[in-house]
């Protein structure tokens with residue numbers, strides 16, 4: 001049985017570069033994929049995959065506009081997740097995860113409290129003016 005949820009350090013990833021005769025890995029969107037066997041089958045060629053071995057290929061992968069088929073193929077090559085991965089694209093700003101939803105609901109609570117505070121102050125000023 002393979003362990004698909006393994007966490008891979010940047011150092012471990014970098015060791016699996018094109019000079020590693022045993023296994024080469026690439027990263028797409030924070031996930032590490034084993035291209036050792038797949039590189040021979042890749043329709044875009046072996047060299048282009050090896051160029052990104054041991055590194056993040058997210059941008060290159062997206063730029064090609066790979067099909068759904070290609071994305072499905074990725075799943076079968078998964079080794080694990082890259083530790084401490086931060087997306088270099090802005091894609092994660094538009095696709096909200098449940099954790100960022102929590103964070104944004106926190107900040108909208110602060111906005112509501114601020115709005116109520118401002119309303120109370122303005123109301124207070126208004127009524128003191130009226131009372132004069």
Ligand code: HEM
Pocket residue numbers: 026033035038042043044045048049052057060061064065066067068069070071073074077
């Ligand atoms: C393990 C990761 C990758 C997988 C599984 C993969 C898979 C595929 C597949 C299935 C195709 C055929 C077209 C399609 O279905 O979209 C393809 C084409 C292509 N791939 Fe990848 N790819 C990977 C990574 C990359 C990377 C990192 C590059 C770097 C630029 C790349 C460059 C290309 C190019 C240029 C083509 C077009 C080939 C042509 O139409 O002549 N691929 N890839």
